[in-house]
Amino acid sequence: MAVNFKPRKVEFHTRSLANGLQVIAECHPEAYSVALGLFVGVGSRDEPREWSGISHFLEHMAFKGNERYSAEELNAAFERIGAFHNAMTDEECTNYHLAVLPEYWPRALELLGELVRPSLDPRQFELERQVILEEIRMDEDSPPFGGEDLCRTLYFGEHPLGQSILGTKETISALQPAMMRQYWESRYGPDTSVLVATGRVDFAQLVEKAEEVFGQWKPCGYRRQITPVQPQDRFSVMCKSEAQQEYVIHLTPAPAGLRDWVAVWLLTAIIGGHEGGRMFWEFVEPGLVETLDIEFEEYQGSAIFEVSMVCQPEKAQENLDRLFEFYRRLASQPIEPQELEWAKNKVSSGLVLASERPISRLAVIGHDWLLEKRYYSVGELLQLxxxxxxxxxxELLEEYPLDRGTVVCVGPVESLSPPFEVPAEGCVLQG
Amino acid sequence: MAVNFKPRKVEFHTRSLANGLQVIAECHPEAYSVALGLFVGVGSRDEPREWSGISHFLEHMAFKGNERYSAEELNAAFERIGAFHNAMTDEECTNYHLAVLPEYWPRALELLGELVRPSLDPRQFELERQVILEEIRMDEDSPPFGGEDLCRTLYFGEHPLGQSILGTKETISALQPAMMRQYWESRYGPDTSVLVATGRVDFAQLVEKAEEVFGQWKPCGYRRQITPVQPQDRFSVMCKSEAQQEYVIHLTPAPAGLRDWVAVWLLTAIIGGHEGGRMFWEFVEPGLVETLDIEFEEYQGSAIFEVSMVCQPEKAQENLDRLFEFYRRLASQPIEPQELEWAKNKVSSGLVLASERPISRLAVIGHDWLLEKRYYSVGELLQLxxxxxxxxxxELLEEYPLDRGTVVCVGPVESLSPPFEVPAEGCVLQG
Known part of the structure; x- marks a missing residue:
């Protein structure tokens, strides 16, 4: 495919402040908006097991006021400038981000600065604890009814990547402000964070303002321990009698830390799912399943493929068997040149379309820089x-066969046979 | 707010083909992509009651092949050009849309043309029937567990706007290809459709290509009957014992067909929800509810506000009472100048941010032109x-008090008292 892509005048800049905070920006003078994000390299994998969920809880508390502003004042300040702001916590990163009209970015940056020194007021802490517990209940009310967390726990075993982002009712109920204070002091600092901007912003002004807002922030000295994952082969059936569909989640090892990681994007596009690819043609298009998809998730030091399937309960066993038979055929079916070309078209279009908005670029650039210390322009990615x-x-398909790992089935079916070899102690019945 | 918005060189064009098909485009020579959509003015409100769900089912069948292409070939053709394509059916419109890199738009337009003459092959029809039935089951598995459809049915009574988009298990099971053929012939035509393009496309070339692809399409002569809605005051509790949270949906009349409809956007921004506004401050921020939001939905000839709330079951009655007490206070609390200014900032930012991608503009422009025959540039909307x-x-708050309409509560709570006056026959217990 000859991608006829003429990028606008986009410039990438980086600078480190004296306290170690990295400031990076993809400046685009023609954009309509500015997106800003503070990416803190702290997530569920950094949590002591008994404090599971504390990173996400802390993210909520960031909006609940500090010494200068009450929660009300902080929220009102965001509202005043019409900012669309949000925050997200995952396994490795907590990010606070927003999109504003260009004239408001300096004020927006000041407000980002207010988020990283929460007062953790005890009354607000109790209120927010209830909010988190409600999030957990809503999550359990929604398909796959907690099945994803269970699958991670089984697959990662004792490894901290198996811990839930939301935490459990038990850990959340036991947390106290003093623990969070200690966690915050030991994890949040300019040395664990990156400030990211995209869109219509001037880099020199950005650095100057960043120095003013974050210049006094003290390093915390935290360094994440990267320990190897021992992927577990497990098979579990969680009976949820009132559900009408069967929900299947499958985690399996994927290549991590590749120099040519875009090859894995193409691999998943070829295997496919809801919008084309082999699984689409073999399962979705003929109506065997309602949905079937594969995603690639990379972490520091490890990576997984996550396959999810939804189908009629009475077809669950047949589909499971067929899926694993499909996996086993992958390494012996050559990649057709045309198949690869289509996958390249798909991935390339996706890259270009996602680059149209500063807020979309922000997520990619911030995550990549924080965790991999790498930056690629859209043009460079297309080239790769x-x-x-x-x-x-x-090669990758041979090295990473998909027919192993952990499978969790949630739905009305009471019993299913594992479609691959699982040690006897690896079959777990939940209910 | 002085919105410092400098729109790029964007031009709006319209043309009618000889067969009546309207072609409209917002051309933007600097965009990275082209978005195309065929908006057909047919949805669930156009369905005979016993054929409920047929518009959405037909949308699915559009991708299942025609005389020229099999389903496989059609999907492969989209895949080949890396198109992100999708389709959506709502109460009044079925739209087929896609985003592609600029060099592929002529081929993409040809493919859109293939979608509107499906062969409705009986074998494919049976397969797709199962897919739709699975969609219905997945919908019932997910919060609010069918509560939205129930609320619409109660609120709209016999009016066709109360019909479900997905249909029911009964109607979907009874549909036959011949019925769909008849429905399609009587509803799909150049006279009920609009072809829309946004992004880096030349209008003269677009019209030429549209003539080639759609020029032979025959008008169907369909005109939607717009009958007045008789909004029903109803209160219903649907007990779902295994749910952990209580889900509340409330529909109430809103102003329709206003010349200054953007005033209603500001009204909902002031009432607010998850990102600010009065409900945020009174309910969300203090942790009384998990979520609370208001949305404005306009149809031809009528409009509704839809309020949705999620909270702990034990707080459901208290929150319901408090919500209606809040509604009753609205008309007597003056709008503060500052409050309105913030709402304007929010709505204006939202407009600008949504205009950054051709595919986002497509949805707005297509819907507005098809249903209201109106077009406003982002700059004009900001002015309004x-x-x-x-x-x-x-004035609007006085004319459209919120403390009436239909409320449906779904969750573990078995019994709740209506927070407003409902006729005795209006209280319905489901479950």
């Missing part, structure tokens, strides 16, 4: 995609 | 927003 050869994808 | 005065919003 164009260079991947079919043999490389075959 | 700036002009709204607080007195106008007070």
């Amino acid at each position: 995609v164009a260079e991947v050869r079919p043999e490389r994808i075959m | 927003v700036a002009e709204v005065r607080p007195e106008r919003i007070m």
Whole structure:
């Protein structure tokens, strides 16, 4: 594919402040908006097991006021400038981000600065604890009814990547402000964070303002321990009698830390799911399943493929068996040149379309810089995609067979047979 | 607010083909992509009651092949050009849309043309029937567990706007290809459709290509009957014992067909929800509810506000009572100038941010032209927003009090008292 992509005048800049805070920006003078984000390299994998969920709880508390502003004043200040702000916590990162009209970015940056020194007021802490417990209940009310957390726990075993982002009712109920204060002091600092801007912003002004807002922030000295994952082969059936569909989640090892990681994007596009690819043609298009998808998730030091399937309960066993038979065929089916070309078209369009908004670029750039210390422009990514050869994808398929890992089935079916070899102690019945 | 918005060189064009198909485009030579959509003015409100769900089912069948292409070939053709394509059916419109890199739009337009003459192959029809039945089951598995459809049915009574988009298990099971053929022939035509393009596309070329692809399409002669809605005051509790949270949906009349409809956007921004506004401050911020939001939905000839709330079951009655007490206070609380200014900032930012991608503009432009025959550039919309005065919003609040309509509660709570006056026959217990 000759991608006829003419990027606008986009410039990438980086600078470190004296306290170690990295400031990075993809400046685009023609954009309509500015997106700003503070990406803190702290997430559920950094939590002591008995404090599970504390990173996400802390993210909520960031909006609940500090010494200068009450929660009301802080929220009102965001409202005043018409900012669309939000925050997200995952396994490795807590990010606070917003999109504003260009004239408001300096004020928006000041407000980001207010978020990282929460007062953790005990009354607010109790209120927010209830909010988190409600989030957990809503999550359990929604398909796959907690099945994703269970699957991670089984797959990662004792490894901290298996811990839930939301935490459990038990850990959340036991947390106290003093613990969070200690966690915050030991994890949040300019040395664990990156300030990111995209869109219509001037880099020199950004650095100057960042120095003013974050210059006094003290390093925390935290360094994440990266320990190897021991992926577990497990099979579990969680009976949820009132559900009408069967929900299947499957985690399996994927390549991590590749120099040509875009080859894995192409691999998942070829395997496919709801919008094309082999699983689409073999399962979705003929109506065997309602949905079937594969995603690639990379963490520091490890990576997984996550396959999710939804189907009629009475077809669950047949589909499971067929899916694993499909996996086993992958390494012996050559990648057709046309198949790879289509996958490249798909991935390339996706990259270009996602680059149209500063707020979309922010997420990619911030995450990549924080965790991998890498930056690629959209043009460079398109080039990397164009260079991947079919043999490389075959190599990856041989090295990372999908027919192992952990499978969790949630739905009305009471019993299913594992579609792959699982040690006897690996079959778990939940209910 | 002085919105410092410098729109790029965007031009709006319209043309009618000889067969009546309207072609409209917002051309933007600097965009990265092209978005195309065929908006057909047919949805659930156009369905005979016993064929409920047929519009959405037909949308699915559009991708299942025609005389020229099999389903496989059609999907492969979209895949080949890396198109992100999708389709959506609502009460009044079925739209087929896609985003592609600029060089592929002519081919993409040809493919849109293939969608509107499905062969409705009986074998594919049976397969797709199962897919739709699975969608219905997945919908019932997810919060609010069918509560939204129930609320619409109660609120709209016999009016066709009360019909479910997905249909029911009974109607979907009874549909036959011949019925769909008849429905399609009587509803789909150039006279009920609009072809819409946004992004980096040349209008003269677009019209030429549209003539080639759609020029032979015959008018169907359909005209929607717009009958007045008789909003029903109803209160219903649907007990779902295994749910952990209580889900509340409330529909109430809203102003329709206003010349200054943006005043209603500001009204909902002031009432607010998850990102600010009065309900945020009174309910969300102090942790009384998990979520609370208000949305404005306009149809031809009528409109509704839809309020949704999620909270702990034990607080459901208290929150319901408090919500209606809040509604009753609205008309007597003046709109503060500052409150209106913030709402304007919010709505204006939202407009600008949504205009950054051709695919986002497509949805707005297509819907507005098809249903209201109106077009406003982002700059014009910002102007309309700036002009709204607080007195106008007070007028609307007085004219459209929120403390009536239909309320449906779904969750573990078995019994709740209506927080407003409902005729005895209006209280319905489901479950």
